Amino acid sequence: MRRIQSLPCLRIHKGGFKRNIDTSNIVKTKDFEKPIEKLKNGNYKMKSGIVYLCFSTDFLIEEADDWRQECSLKRNWFCFWVNTGGDVDMMSENKNDLQEKIELIFKDTNIITGFTKIKDGQFKEEFQSALIFAVPYTHQLSLTTYRESVFHEGIIGAKQILEGKVAEIENLLKTEGIKYYIPEVAQKDDGRFRAEFSFKDAAADAGIGWFGKNDVIITEKYGPRVRLSAILIDHEFDYAKAYEKSQCPDDCDKCIKVCPGHALLNVAWRKGMTRDDIIDITRCNKIRSAFYDKLGRWGDCALCLAVCPYGNPDEHSK
Numbered sequence: 001m002r003r004i005q006s007l008p009c010l011r012i013h014k015g016g017f018k019r020n021i022d023t024s025n026i027v028k029t030k031d032f033e034k035p036i037e038k039l040k041n042g043n044y045k046m047k048s049g050i051v052y053l054c055f056s057t058d059f060l061i062e063e064a065d066d067w068r069q070e071c072s073l074k075r076n077w078f079c080f081w082v083n084t085g086g087d088v089d090m091m092s093e094n095k096n097d098l099q100e101k102i103e104l105i106f107k108d109t110n111i112i113t114g115f116t117k118i119k120d121g122q123f124k125e126e127f128q129s130a131l132i133f134a135v136p137y138t139h140q141l142s143l144t145t146y147r148e149s150v151f152h153e154g155i156i157g158a159k160q161i162l163e164g165k166v167a168e169i170e171n172l173l174k175t176e177g178i179k180y181y182i183p184e185v186a187q188k189d190d191g192r193f194r195a196e197f198s199f200k201d202a203a204a205d206a207g208i209g210w211f212g213k214n215d216v217i218i219t220e221k222y223g224p225r226v227r228l229s230a231i232l233i234d235h236e237f238d239y240a241k242a243y244e245k246s247q248c249p250d251d252c253d254k255c256i257k258v259c260p261g262h263a264l265l266n267v268a269w270r271k272g273m274t275r276d277d278i279i280d281i282t283r284c285n286k287i288r289s290a291f292y293d294k295l296g297r298w299g300d301c302a303l304c305l306a307v308c309p310y311g312n313p314d315e316h317s318k
Helices: 014-017 061-076 097-105 148-177 198-207 256-257 281-295 314-318
Strands: 003-005 076-079 086-090 112-117 129-135 226-235
Touching: 014 097, 097 112, 112 198, 129 148, 129 198, 148 226, 198 226
Parallel strands: none
Antiparallel strands: 003 086, 076 086, 112 129, 129 226
């Protein structure tokens, strides 16, 4: 939300005497709407920052009450008093400029994005929010078209698209002077295979998708055939509604049956469950290791992704 420490220019201050202004006459000036005026390109004329006011400004003047109501309701703004010696924090109820600029980067793409508040974990004290995005694999395979090499190409294609968008967002955040951090994708090779920041947990919180019975995020449009990434940002955004439980049909067990390692426990996810409630990760990684030995690539067993009916090319062609 856009912040300006000011109240829209209701001009009553002692300096008025020097310019022959009768400060006992409460008036609304031509600059009343200045903080919310926009340029043709949609940007605000007044840049975000501090506007210095004297202590005889209008906040406690009864005659200005009607104008504050107009400011609050007509322009969809609200004002509240912060105990900082007379400053007023003005915040727009609409999405802030930064969120609009980020969303513009993803406009006309097939990338799914969402914001979530960082509520726990090692990063909660340093960053307010996480931007999560899901990039569809460039090859959307089904079980009938599944090939390990083609699946790998689809991952690499999504990775390249993702890296380009991350670079754009990085440039934007640097320009705006906003602190950010890009979590490492790699999991710790400690037998538990956990990353420093869970993209999947954040994706569910950001409303991008839910955990399937294969312990992978399922999106409505592409199913699990997406590559996730995240950028942690020290900024507040408008947050999406989180998924709280699985949307997979209770009787769907396609991913369970196709798993060569019999690693999936046929459990419907609900928020608060752990990975161990859904999958035997040791069994899963034995299969992944076998593919690594055979193909020289880590993790190219994706049968549980290919068989998922959500976003399945075979299902759409029927």
